[in-house]
Amino acid sequence: MSVNYDPELINKVFEVTEPVEINAEEIERYCAALGETNPIYTDAAAAKKGPYGGLVAPPSFAVTMRNGRNFFQSVPRFGRGGFDAGKDVEFVAPIRAGDRVTLSSHVKEIYEKTGRSGTMVFVVIRSTLKNQNDEVLAHIDHRFMNR
Amino acid sequence: MSTILDLHSHSEASEDSRAPVEAYLNWIKLRQAERPLDGIVLTEHRQFNRDADYRNLEDKFGTMVLRASEVETTYGHMLVFGVNDEMVARFDFADVRLDAQTLIDEVARMGGIVVPCHPGRPNIGLYEHYQSRPPLENVVAVEALNGGSRKGEDERSAELIAKHGFAATGGSDSHLVSLIGLCATKFSADIKTIDDLVRELKTGNYEPVDFRPRRKTVPHAVAMVTR
Amino acid sequence: MPNHVNSFEDIKIGDTLGPLELFVSKDQCRAYANTMGMGGAGRFTDDEAARKEGLPGMIIPGNMSLGLLSKLVTDWIGSSNARLTRMSTTYRVPVQPDHTITIHGFITNKNPADRTTEIDVWMENEEAERLVTGTATVAFRK
Numbered sequence: 399m400s401v402n403y404d405p406e407l408i409n410k411v412f413e414v415t416e417p418v419e420i421n422a423e424e425i426e427r428y429c430a431a432l433g434e435t436n437p438i439y440t441d442a443a444a445a446k447k448g449p450y451g452g453l454v455a456p457p458s459f460a461v462t463m464r465n466g467r468n469f470f471q472s473v474p475r476f477g478r479g480g481f482d483a484g485k486d487v488e489f490v491a492p493i494r495a496g497d498r499v500t501l502s503s504h505v506k507e508i509y510e511k512t513g514r515s516g517t518m519v520f521v522v523i524r525s526t527l528k529n530q531n532d533e534v535l536a537h538i539d540h541r542f543m544n545r
Numbered sequence: 546m547s548t549i550l551d552l553h554s555h556s557e558a559s560e561d562s563r564a565p566v567e568a569y570l571n572w573i574k575l576r577q578a579e580r581p582l583d584g585i586v587l588t589e590h591r592q593f594n595r596d597a598d599y600r601n602l603e604d605k606f607g608t609m610v611l612r613a614s615e616v617e618t619t620y621g622h623m624l625v626f627g628v629n630d631e632m633v634a635r636f637d638f639a640d641v642r643l644d645a646q647t648l649i650d651e652v653a654r655m656g657g658i659v660v661p662c663h664p665g666r667p668n669i670g671l672y673e674h675y676q677s678r679p680p681l682e683n684v685v686a687v688e689a690l691n692g693g694s695r696k697g698e699d700e701r702s703a704e705l706i707a708k709h710g711f712a713a714t715g716g717s718d719s720h721l722v723s724l725i726g727l728c729a730t731k732f733s734a735d736i737k738t739i740d741d742l743v744r745e746l747k748t749g750n751y752e753p754v755d756f757r758p759r760r761k762t763v764p765h766a767v768a769m770v771t772r
Numbered sequence: 773m774p775n776h777v778n779s780f781e782d783i784k785i786g787d788t789l790g791p792l793e794l795f796v797s798k799d800q801c802r803a804y805a806n807t808m809g810m811g812g813a814g815r816f817t818d819d820e821a822a823r824k825e826g827l828p829g830m831i832i833p834g835n836m837s838l839g840l841l842s843k844l845v846t847d848w849i850g851s852s853n854a855r856l857t858r859m860s861t862t863y864r865v866p867v868q869p870d871h872t873i874t875i876h877g878f879i880t881n882k883n884p885a886d887r888t889t890e891i892d893v894w895m896e897n898e899e900a901e902r903l904v905t906g907t908a909t910v911a912f913r914k
Binding site: 484509510511512513514515516517 | 560561590591617621622641666667668669
Protein backbone atom coordinates (compact mmCIF):
# COMPACT_ATOMS: atom_id res chain seq x y z
CA MET A 399 0.00 0.00 0.00
CA SER A 400 1.21 3.50 -0.76
CA VAL A 401 -0.05 5.39 2.30
CA ASN A 402 2.94 6.53 4.31
CA TYR A 403 2.97 6.37 8.08
CA ASP A 404 5.34 5.51 10.88
CA PRO A 405 4.88 1.76 11.57
CA GLU A 406 5.48 2.47 15.27
CA LEU A 407 2.03 4.12 15.34
CA ILE A 408 0.38 0.72 15.23
CA ASN A 409 -0.56 -0.80 18.61
CA LYS A 410 1.09 1.92 20.65
CA VAL A 411 -1.37 3.31 23.20
CA PHE A 412 -1.66 7.00 22.41
CA GLU A 413 -4.32 8.06 24.87
CA VAL A 414 -5.62 7.03 28.28
CA THR A 415 -8.29 9.30 29.69
CA GLU A 416 -8.93 10.43 33.23
CA PRO A 417 -11.93 8.66 34.80
CA VAL A 418 -15.26 10.21 33.86
CA GLU A 419 -18.16 9.69 36.24
CA ILE A 420 -21.42 8.72 34.56
CA ASN A 421 -24.41 9.96 36.51
CA ALA A 422 -28.09 9.17 36.17
CA GLU A 423 -28.85 12.59 34.69
CA GLU A 424 -26.40 11.99 31.88
CA ILE A 425 -28.01 8.66 31.05
CA GLU A 426 -31.40 10.36 31.14
CA ARG A 427 -30.22 13.08 28.73
CA TYR A 428 -28.87 10.44 26.34
CA CYS A 429 -32.13 8.52 26.43
CA ALA A 430 -34.07 11.74 25.82
CA ALA A 431 -31.91 12.64 22.83
CA LEU A 432 -32.42 9.23 21.27
CA GLY A 433 -36.09 8.79 22.10
CA GLU A 434 -35.27 5.82 24.33
CA THR A 435 -38.11 4.83 26.68
CA ASN A 436 -37.14 1.34 27.88
CA PRO A 437 -37.54 1.51 31.71
CA ILE A 438 -34.28 -0.33 32.44
CA TYR A 439 -32.57 2.73 30.98
CA THR A 440 -34.98 5.44 32.15
CA ASP A 441 -36.68 4.44 35.43
CA ALA A 442 -34.47 3.73 38.45
CA ALA A 443 -37.22 1.94 40.36
CA ALA A 444 -38.14 -0.31 37.45
CA ALA A 445 -34.48 -0.84 36.60
CA LYS A 446 -33.81 -2.11 40.11
CA LYS A 447 -36.19 -5.02 39.43
CA GLY A 448 -34.70 -5.60 35.95
CA PRO A 449 -31.88 -7.90 34.79
CA TYR A 450 -29.11 -5.53 35.93
CA GLY A 451 -30.45 -4.68 39.38
CA GLY A 452 -30.13 -0.94 38.75
CA LEU A 453 -30.17 1.83 36.19
CA VAL A 454 -27.89 1.20 33.22
CA ALA A 455 -27.17 3.16 30.07
CA PRO A 456 -28.35 1.88 26.69
CA PRO A 457 -25.49 -0.09 25.10
CA SER A 458 -24.91 2.56 22.42
CA PHE A 459 -24.05 5.09 25.13
CA ALA A 460 -20.58 3.52 25.18
CA VAL A 461 -19.63 5.01 21.81
CA THR A 462 -20.50 8.55 22.90
CA MET A 463 -17.63 8.55 25.34
CA ARG A 464 -15.41 9.61 22.47
CA ASN A 465 -17.27 12.73 21.63
CA GLY A 466 -17.37 15.95 23.57
CA ARG A 467 -14.92 14.71 26.18
CA ASN A 468 -11.32 13.82 25.58
CA PHE A 469 -11.73 13.54 21.83
CA PHE A 470 -8.67 11.96 20.28
CA GLN A 471 -5.84 14.45 20.47
CA SER A 472 -3.07 12.42 18.94
CA VAL A 473 -4.77 10.33 16.29
CA PRO A 474 -2.79 10.37 13.04
CA ARG A 475 -4.51 12.32 10.30
CA PHE A 476 -4.22 12.13 6.54
CA GLY A 477 -5.60 14.53 4.00
CA ARG A 478 -8.03 17.34 4.70
CA GLY A 479 -10.17 15.85 7.40
CA GLY A 480 -11.85 12.85 8.89
CA PHE A 481 -15.31 11.38 8.96
CA ASP A 482 -16.70 8.64 11.13
CA ALA A 483 -16.92 5.70 8.72
CA GLY A 484 -18.36 3.19 11.16
CA LYS A 485 -17.77 1.29 14.36
CA ASP A 486 -17.42 -2.24 15.58
CA VAL A 487 -18.46 -2.35 19.23
CA GLU A 488 -18.32 -5.25 21.63
CA PHE A 489 -20.56 -4.55 24.62
CA VAL A 490 -18.99 -6.52 27.45
CA ALA A 491 -20.79 -5.13 30.51
CA PRO A 492 -23.39 -2.40 30.97
CA ILE A 493 -22.39 1.10 32.01
CA ARG A 494 -24.14 1.90 35.27
CA ALA A 495 -25.03 5.21 36.83
CA GLY A 496 -22.16 5.95 39.19
CA ASP A 497 -19.49 4.20 37.14
CA ARG A 498 -16.21 6.03 36.66
CA VAL A 499 -15.10 5.17 33.12
CA THR A 500 -11.65 5.35 31.58
CA LEU A 501 -10.69 4.80 27.96
CA SER A 502 -7.43 3.51 26.58
CA SER A 503 -6.89 3.89 22.81
CA HIS A 504 -4.38 2.70 20.24
CA VAL A 505 -4.16 2.71 16.47
CA LYS A 506 -5.13 -0.76 15.31
CA GLU A 507 -4.75 -0.42 11.56
CA ILE A 508 -4.22 2.04 8.72
CA TYR A 509 -5.20 1.22 5.14
CA GLU A 510 -6.08 2.89 1.88
CA LYS A 511 -9.03 2.27 -0.39
CA THR A 512 -10.98 4.06 -3.09
CA GLY A 513 -14.70 4.77 -3.11
CA ARG A 514 -17.37 7.17 -4.35
CA SER A 515 -15.58 10.01 -2.53
CA GLY A 516 -12.23 9.22 -4.12
CA THR A 517 -9.10 7.88 -2.45
CA MET A 518 -9.45 7.50 1.31
CA VAL A 519 -7.15 6.54 4.15
CA PHE A 520 -8.85 4.62 6.94
CA VAL A 521 -7.47 4.82 10.45
CA VAL A 522 -8.92 2.23 12.83
CA ILE A 523 -8.64 3.11 16.50
CA ARG A 524 -9.35 0.53 19.19
CA SER A 525 -10.63 1.93 22.50
CA THR A 526 -11.23 -0.12 25.63
CA LEU A 527 -13.59 1.23 28.27
CA LYS A 528 -13.17 0.13 31.90
CA ASN A 529 -14.94 1.02 35.10
CA GLN A 530 -13.56 1.83 38.53
CA ASN A 531 -13.16 -1.91 39.28
CA ASP A 532 -10.96 -2.33 36.20
CA GLU A 533 -13.74 -4.35 34.56
CA VAL A 534 -13.97 -4.06 30.81
CA LEU A 535 -17.21 -2.41 29.72
CA ALA A 536 -16.65 -2.29 25.96
CA HIS A 537 -14.18 -2.54 23.12
CA ILE A 538 -14.77 -0.10 20.29
CA ASP A 539 -13.10 -0.10 16.89
CA HIS A 540 -13.65 3.36 15.40
CA ARG A 541 -13.05 3.61 11.65
CA PHE A 542 -12.10 7.13 10.63
CA MET A 543 -12.10 7.97 6.95
CA ASN A 544 -9.63 10.64 5.85
CA ARG A 545 -9.60 12.15 2.37
CA MET B 546 -29.34 -26.00 -18.98
CA SER B 547 -28.32 -22.75 -17.33
CA THR B 548 -26.44 -21.49 -14.29
CA ILE B 549 -27.28 -18.52 -12.12
CA LEU B 550 -24.43 -17.07 -10.07
CA ASP B 551 -24.05 -13.99 -7.88
CA LEU B 552 -20.77 -12.79 -9.37
CA HIS B 553 -19.96 -10.16 -6.74
CA SER B 554 -20.04 -10.71 -2.96
CA HIS B 555 -17.94 -10.04 0.13
CA SER B 556 -17.53 -12.27 3.13
CA GLU B 557 -16.03 -11.36 6.50
CA ALA B 558 -12.62 -11.63 4.81
CA SER B 559 -13.32 -8.17 3.37
CA GLU B 560 -12.79 -5.48 6.00
CA ASP B 561 -16.24 -3.92 5.53
CA SER B 562 -18.29 -7.12 5.61
CA ARG B 563 -19.45 -9.22 8.56
CA ALA B 564 -21.03 -11.98 6.52
CA PRO B 565 -19.82 -15.54 7.13
CA VAL B 566 -19.88 -17.71 4.00
CA GLU B 567 -21.98 -20.36 5.72
CA ALA B 568 -24.61 -17.76 6.62
CA TYR B 569 -24.70 -16.66 2.96
CA LEU B 570 -25.38 -20.22 1.80
CA ASN B 571 -28.02 -20.74 4.46
CA TRP B 572 -29.75 -17.54 3.36
CA ILE B 573 -29.69 -18.65 -0.27
CA LYS B 574 -31.38 -21.89 0.79
CA LEU B 575 -33.99 -19.90 2.74
CA ARG B 576 -34.69 -17.56 -0.17
CA GLN B 577 -34.38 -20.12 -2.97
CA ALA B 578 -37.81 -19.35 -4.38
CA GLU B 579 -37.11 -15.63 -4.89
CA ARG B 580 -33.37 -15.91 -5.65
CA PRO B 581 -32.76 -19.23 -7.42
CA LEU B 582 -28.96 -19.20 -7.30
CA ASP B 583 -26.71 -22.10 -8.19
CA GLY B 584 -23.76 -20.44 -6.50
CA ILE B 585 -21.89 -17.35 -5.44
CA VAL B 586 -18.52 -15.85 -6.26
CA LEU B 587 -16.59 -14.31 -3.38
CA THR B 588 -14.81 -11.17 -4.62
CA GLU B 589 -12.95 -9.98 -1.53
CA HIS B 590 -11.53 -6.46 -1.54
CA ARG B 591 -7.90 -6.12 -2.58
CA GLN B 592 -6.90 -9.70 -1.77
CA PHE B 593 -7.08 -13.28 -2.89
CA ASN B 594 -6.68 -16.15 -0.46
CA ARG B 595 -5.46 -19.18 -2.41
CA ASP B 596 -5.85 -21.40 0.66
CA ALA B 597 -9.51 -20.68 1.38
CA ASP B 598 -11.46 -23.92 0.95
CA TYR B 599 -15.27 -23.99 0.97
CA ARG B 600 -15.80 -27.52 -0.35
CA ASN B 601 -17.37 -28.69 2.90
CA LEU B 602 -19.89 -25.87 2.74
CA GLU B 603 -20.56 -26.51 -0.94
CA ASP B 604 -21.35 -30.14 -0.12
CA LYS B 605 -23.46 -29.21 2.90
CA PHE B 606 -25.64 -26.74 1.00
CA GLY B 607 -25.36 -28.01 -2.58
CA THR B 608 -24.36 -24.50 -3.67
CA MET B 609 -21.18 -23.46 -5.49
CA VAL B 610 -18.70 -21.11 -3.84
CA LEU B 611 -16.19 -19.78 -6.32
CA ARG B 612 -13.45 -17.27 -5.55
CA ALA B 613 -12.33 -14.14 -7.37
CA SER B 614 -11.16 -10.69 -6.26
CA GLU B 615 -12.23 -7.05 -6.42
CA VAL B 616 -9.21 -4.82 -7.07
CA GLU B 617 -8.81 -1.06 -7.46
CA THR B 618 -7.33 0.46 -10.58
CA THR B 619 -6.64 3.68 -12.42
CA TYR B 620 -10.09 3.31 -14.08
CA GLY B 621 -12.02 2.19 -10.98
CA HIS B 622 -12.84 -1.13 -9.37
CA MET B 623 -12.62 -4.37 -11.28
CA LEU B 624 -13.42 -8.01 -10.63
CA VAL B 625 -10.67 -10.49 -11.46
CA PHE B 626 -11.86 -14.01 -12.24
CA GLY B 627 -9.51 -16.97 -12.58
CA VAL B 628 -6.88 -15.70 -10.13
CA ASN B 629 -3.83 -17.95 -10.12
CA ASP B 630 -0.33 -17.93 -8.61
CA GLU B 631 1.10 -16.13 -11.62
CA MET B 632 -1.35 -13.24 -11.20
CA VAL B 633 -0.75 -13.01 -7.47
CA ALA B 634 2.97 -12.79 -8.10
CA ARG B 635 2.56 -10.24 -10.89
CA PHE B 636 0.15 -7.82 -9.15
CA ASP B 637 -0.05 -6.35 -5.65
CA PHE B 638 -3.78 -6.85 -5.03
CA ALA B 639 -3.64 -4.32 -2.17
CA ASP B 640 -2.45 -1.53 -4.48
CA VAL B 641 -5.33 0.92 -5.03
CA ARG B 642 -3.72 2.28 -8.22
CA LEU B 643 -3.22 -0.77 -10.42
CA ASP B 644 -2.86 0.18 -14.07
CA ALA B 645 -6.18 -0.85 -15.58
CA GLN B 646 -5.03 -1.68 -19.12
CA THR B 647 -2.07 -3.66 -17.88
CA LEU B 648 -4.34 -5.59 -15.51
CA ILE B 649 -6.89 -6.41 -18.23
CA ASP B 650 -4.28 -7.56 -20.74
CA GLU B 651 -2.00 -9.44 -18.37
CA VAL B 652 -4.85 -11.26 -16.61
CA ALA B 653 -6.19 -12.34 -20.03
CA ARG B 654 -2.75 -13.55 -21.02
CA MET B 655 -2.50 -15.52 -17.77
CA GLY B 656 -5.84 -17.26 -18.41
CA GLY B 657 -8.31 -15.12 -16.48
CA ILE B 658 -10.69 -12.28 -17.22
CA VAL B 659 -11.25 -8.82 -15.73
CA VAL B 660 -14.79 -7.40 -15.48
CA PRO B 661 -15.10 -3.73 -14.43
CA CYS B 662 -17.68 -3.52 -11.65
CA HIS B 663 -20.28 -0.87 -10.79
CA PRO B 664 -19.20 1.16 -13.84
CA GLY B 665 -21.80 3.84 -13.11
CA ARG B 666 -20.45 4.66 -9.66
CA PRO B 667 -18.69 8.03 -9.17
CA ASN B 668 -14.88 7.92 -9.01
CA ILE B 669 -14.59 4.14 -9.04
CA GLY B 670 -16.63 3.28 -12.12
CA LEU B 671 -15.69 3.21 -15.77
CA TYR B 672 -18.40 5.62 -16.91
CA GLU B 673 -16.89 8.68 -15.24
CA HIS B 674 -13.36 7.83 -16.37
CA TYR B 675 -14.56 7.41 -19.96
CA GLN B 676 -15.86 11.01 -19.95
CA SER B 677 -12.34 12.40 -19.94
CA ARG B 678 -9.92 9.59 -20.80
CA PRO B 679 -9.42 7.15 -23.69
CA PRO B 680 -11.51 3.98 -23.40
CA LEU B 681 -9.75 0.80 -22.36
CA GLU B 682 -9.11 -1.93 -24.91
CA ASN B 683 -10.12 -5.57 -24.66
CA VAL B 684 -12.99 -5.12 -22.18
CA VAL B 685 -15.43 -7.97 -22.82
CA ALA B 686 -18.05 -7.36 -20.13
CA VAL B 687 -18.96 -4.93 -17.37
CA GLU B 688 -21.27 -5.25 -14.38
CA ALA B 689 -24.65 -3.87 -15.45
CA LEU B 690 -26.56 -4.56 -12.23
CA ASN B 691 -24.97 -4.02 -8.81
CA GLY B 692 -27.00 -4.58 -5.64
CA GLY B 693 -25.33 -1.62 -3.93
CA SER B 694 -26.05 0.90 -6.67
CA ARG B 695 -27.49 4.25 -5.80
CA LYS B 696 -29.96 6.18 -7.93
CA GLY B 697 -28.71 6.67 -11.47
CA GLU B 698 -25.70 4.39 -11.24
CA ASP B 699 -27.13 1.33 -12.99
CA GLU B 700 -28.61 3.69 -15.60
CA ARG B 701 -25.16 5.09 -16.35
CA SER B 702 -23.85 1.54 -16.60
CA ALA B 703 -26.58 0.77 -19.15
CA GLU B 704 -25.62 3.80 -21.20
CA LEU B 705 -21.97 2.69 -21.22
CA ILE B 706 -22.95 -0.84 -22.26
CA ALA B 707 -25.14 0.42 -25.09
CA LYS B 708 -22.41 2.70 -26.38
CA HIS B 709 -19.56 0.21 -26.26
CA GLY B 710 -21.37 -3.09 -26.84
CA PHE B 711 -20.10 -4.75 -23.67
CA ALA B 712 -21.57 -7.99 -22.41
CA ALA B 713 -23.39 -7.44 -19.11
CA THR B 714 -23.23 -9.16 -15.73
CA GLY B 715 -25.03 -8.80 -12.42
CA GLY B 716 -23.91 -9.19 -8.82
CA SER B 717 -25.19 -8.25 -5.38
CA ASP B 718 -21.99 -6.62 -4.06
CA SER B 719 -23.35 -7.86 -0.74
CA HIS B 720 -21.65 -7.09 2.55
CA LEU B 721 -24.61 -8.30 4.59
CA VAL B 722 -25.98 -11.84 4.70
CA SER B 723 -29.49 -10.85 3.73
CA LEU B 724 -28.38 -9.04 0.56
CA ILE B 725 -26.76 -12.03 -1.15
CA GLY B 726 -28.15 -12.82 -4.57
CA LEU B 727 -30.21 -9.66 -5.04
CA CYS B 728 -28.56 -9.30 -8.44
CA ALA B 729 -26.95 -12.14 -10.33
CA THR B 730 -25.89 -13.41 -13.76
CA LYS B 731 -27.67 -16.10 -15.74
CA PHE B 732 -25.41 -18.16 -18.00
CA SER B 733 -26.76 -20.33 -20.81
CA ALA B 734 -24.08 -22.96 -20.09
CA ASP B 735 -23.50 -25.36 -17.23
CA ILE B 736 -20.85 -23.99 -14.88
CA LYS B 737 -19.24 -26.12 -12.21
CA THR B 738 -15.78 -24.60 -11.70
CA ILE B 739 -13.94 -21.30 -11.86
CA ASP B 740 -12.39 -22.42 -15.16
CA ASP B 741 -15.91 -22.96 -16.56
CA LEU B 742 -16.87 -19.47 -15.34
CA VAL B 743 -13.85 -17.78 -16.93
CA ARG B 744 -14.52 -19.61 -20.21
CA GLU B 745 -18.18 -18.55 -20.23
CA LEU B 746 -17.46 -14.94 -19.26
CA LYS B 747 -15.32 -14.63 -22.37
CA THR B 748 -18.22 -15.76 -24.62
CA GLY B 749 -20.74 -13.08 -23.70
CA ASN B 750 -23.52 -15.72 -23.45
CA TYR B 751 -25.15 -14.46 -20.26
CA GLU B 752 -27.37 -11.72 -18.94
CA PRO B 753 -27.84 -9.91 -15.65
CA VAL B 754 -30.85 -10.90 -13.55
CA ASP B 755 -32.54 -8.71 -10.98
CA PHE B 756 -34.05 -10.39 -7.90
CA ARG B 757 -34.51 -7.17 -5.94
CA PRO B 758 -38.06 -6.89 -4.58
CA ARG B 759 -40.18 -4.11 -5.98
CA ARG B 760 -40.10 -1.28 -3.49
CA LYS B 761 -43.34 -0.19 -1.94
CA THR B 762 -43.75 3.44 -0.97
CA VAL B 763 -42.57 4.35 2.49
CA PRO B 764 -45.53 4.33 4.87
CA HIS B 765 -46.25 7.30 7.07
CA ALA B 766 -43.30 7.82 9.32
CA VAL B 767 -43.45 8.01 13.08
CA ALA B 768 -41.97 11.28 14.26
CA MET B 769 -39.04 10.54 16.53
CA VAL B 770 -40.23 11.47 19.99
CA THR B 771 -37.56 13.06 22.12
CA ARG B 772 -37.88 14.70 25.49
CA MET C 773 -44.01 -1.11 15.22
CA PRO C 774 -41.04 -3.19 16.37
CA ASN C 775 -41.88 -6.74 17.39
CA HIS C 776 -40.46 -8.43 20.51
CA VAL C 777 -38.70 -11.70 21.07
CA ASN C 778 -39.83 -14.04 23.83
CA SER C 779 -37.10 -16.63 23.93
CA PHE C 780 -34.11 -17.99 22.02
CA GLU C 781 -36.16 -21.04 21.09
CA ASP C 782 -38.73 -18.87 19.32
CA ILE C 783 -36.23 -17.30 16.91
CA LYS C 784 -36.11 -18.41 13.29
CA ILE C 785 -33.58 -17.42 10.66
CA GLY C 786 -35.37 -15.02 8.35
CA ASP C 787 -37.47 -13.40 11.11
CA THR C 788 -37.68 -9.63 10.81
CA LEU C 789 -37.16 -6.84 13.28
CA GLY C 790 -39.18 -3.70 12.66
CA PRO C 791 -39.40 -2.00 10.20
CA LEU C 792 -39.35 1.20 12.17
CA GLU C 793 -40.09 4.41 10.29
CA LEU C 794 -38.77 7.60 11.84
CA PHE C 795 -38.64 11.27 10.97
CA VAL C 796 -35.62 12.89 12.61
CA SER C 797 -35.93 16.66 12.43
CA LYS C 798 -33.07 19.13 12.21
CA ASP C 799 -33.88 20.31 15.72
CA GLN C 800 -33.66 16.76 17.05
CA CYS C 801 -30.34 16.29 15.26
CA ARG C 802 -29.02 19.52 16.82
CA ALA C 803 -30.35 18.47 20.23
CA TYR C 804 -28.51 15.14 20.02
CA ALA C 805 -25.30 16.82 18.88
CA ASN C 806 -25.46 19.42 21.63
CA THR C 807 -26.30 16.86 24.31
CA MET C 808 -23.32 14.77 23.26
CA GLY C 809 -20.97 17.74 23.14
CA MET C 810 -20.73 17.61 19.35
CA GLY C 811 -22.48 20.92 18.75
CA GLY C 812 -19.20 22.56 17.80
CA ALA C 813 -19.02 20.43 14.66
CA GLY C 814 -21.03 22.46 12.17
CA ARG C 815 -21.81 19.45 10.01
CA PHE C 816 -24.33 18.28 12.65
CA THR C 817 -26.00 21.62 13.30
CA ASP C 818 -25.84 23.86 10.25
CA ASP C 819 -26.54 23.21 6.56
CA GLU C 820 -24.10 25.83 5.27
CA ALA C 821 -21.25 24.64 7.48
CA ALA C 822 -21.90 21.07 6.32
CA ARG C 823 -21.85 22.09 2.64
CA LYS C 824 -18.48 23.75 3.15
CA GLU C 825 -17.21 20.29 4.11
CA GLY C 826 -18.52 18.82 0.89
CA LEU C 827 -21.68 17.39 2.43
CA PRO C 828 -25.16 17.82 0.91
CA GLY C 829 -26.34 19.60 4.09
CA MET C 830 -26.58 18.88 7.83
CA ILE C 831 -26.06 15.25 8.72
CA ILE C 832 -27.01 13.07 11.65
CA PRO C 833 -23.97 12.00 13.73
CA GLY C 834 -22.82 8.46 13.07
CA ASN C 835 -23.24 7.73 16.78
CA MET C 836 -26.89 8.72 16.56
CA SER C 837 -27.40 6.28 13.67
CA LEU C 838 -25.66 3.58 15.68
CA GLY C 839 -27.91 4.45 18.62
CA LEU C 840 -31.05 4.11 16.50
CA LEU C 841 -29.96 0.78 14.99
CA SER C 842 -29.13 -0.47 18.49
CA LYS C 843 -32.52 0.69 19.71
CA LEU C 844 -34.25 -1.46 17.08
CA VAL C 845 -32.45 -4.44 18.59
CA THR C 846 -32.93 -3.54 22.27
CA ASP C 847 -36.62 -2.84 21.63
CA TRP C 848 -36.86 -6.32 20.07
CA ILE C 849 -35.07 -7.80 23.10
CA GLY C 850 -37.55 -5.98 25.38
CA SER C 851 -37.78 -7.73 28.72
CA SER C 852 -36.55 -11.10 27.47
CA ASN C 853 -33.49 -12.76 28.95
CA ALA C 854 -31.08 -11.43 26.32
CA ARG C 855 -28.40 -8.81 25.81
CA LEU C 856 -26.97 -6.92 22.84
CA THR C 857 -23.33 -7.97 22.81
CA ARG C 858 -22.03 -6.57 19.54
CA MET C 859 -22.95 -3.90 17.01
CA SER C 860 -20.99 -3.17 13.84
CA THR C 861 -21.96 -0.30 11.59
CA THR C 862 -20.81 1.12 8.26
CA TYR C 863 -21.89 4.65 7.34
CA ARG C 864 -22.31 4.43 3.58
CA VAL C 865 -24.27 7.55 2.77
CA PRO C 866 -24.67 10.72 4.90
CA VAL C 867 -27.98 10.61 6.78
CA GLN C 868 -29.77 13.90 6.46
CA PRO C 869 -32.34 15.09 9.01
CA ASP C 870 -35.80 16.26 7.90
CA HIS C 871 -36.17 13.01 5.96
CA THR C 872 -38.01 9.80 6.65
CA ILE C 873 -35.69 6.94 7.53
CA THR C 874 -36.69 3.31 7.90
CA ILE C 875 -34.75 0.88 10.06
CA HIS C 876 -34.89 -2.82 9.29
CA GLY C 877 -33.54 -6.03 10.75
CA PHE C 878 -33.31 -9.68 9.70
CA ILE C 879 -32.28 -12.66 11.81
CA THR C 880 -29.52 -14.23 9.72
CA ASN C 881 -28.02 -16.82 12.02
CA LYS C 882 -28.82 -18.72 15.18
CA ASN C 883 -26.16 -20.56 17.17
CA PRO C 884 -27.59 -23.02 19.75
CA ALA C 885 -24.12 -23.83 21.12
CA ASP C 886 -23.69 -20.39 22.68
CA ARG C 887 -27.30 -19.20 22.43
CA THR C 888 -26.48 -16.24 20.21
CA THR C 889 -28.20 -14.82 17.19
CA GLU C 890 -26.89 -12.61 14.41
CA ILE C 891 -28.98 -9.82 12.96
CA ASP C 892 -28.53 -7.72 9.82
CA VAL C 893 -29.67 -4.16 10.57
CA TRP C 894 -29.82 -1.24 8.21
CA MET C 895 -31.27 2.21 7.70
CA GLU C 896 -32.89 3.30 4.42
CA ASN C 897 -34.02 6.67 3.09
CA GLU C 898 -37.31 7.34 1.29
CA GLU C 899 -35.85 5.95 -1.93
CA ALA C 900 -34.90 2.68 -0.26
CA GLU C 901 -31.20 3.49 -0.50
CA ARG C 902 -29.20 1.89 2.28
CA LEU C 903 -27.57 4.70 4.25
CA VAL C 904 -26.19 2.77 7.21
CA THR C 905 -25.69 -0.98 7.38
CA GLY C 906 -24.68 -3.15 10.27
CA THR C 907 -24.81 -6.42 12.09
CA ALA C 908 -25.78 -7.08 15.67
CA THR C 909 -25.17 -10.04 17.96
CA VAL C 910 -27.61 -10.84 20.74
CA ALA C 911 -26.82 -13.39 23.45
CA PHE C 912 -29.55 -15.17 25.39
CA ARG C 913 -28.98 -16.33 28.94
CA LYS C 914 -29.96 -19.88 29.82
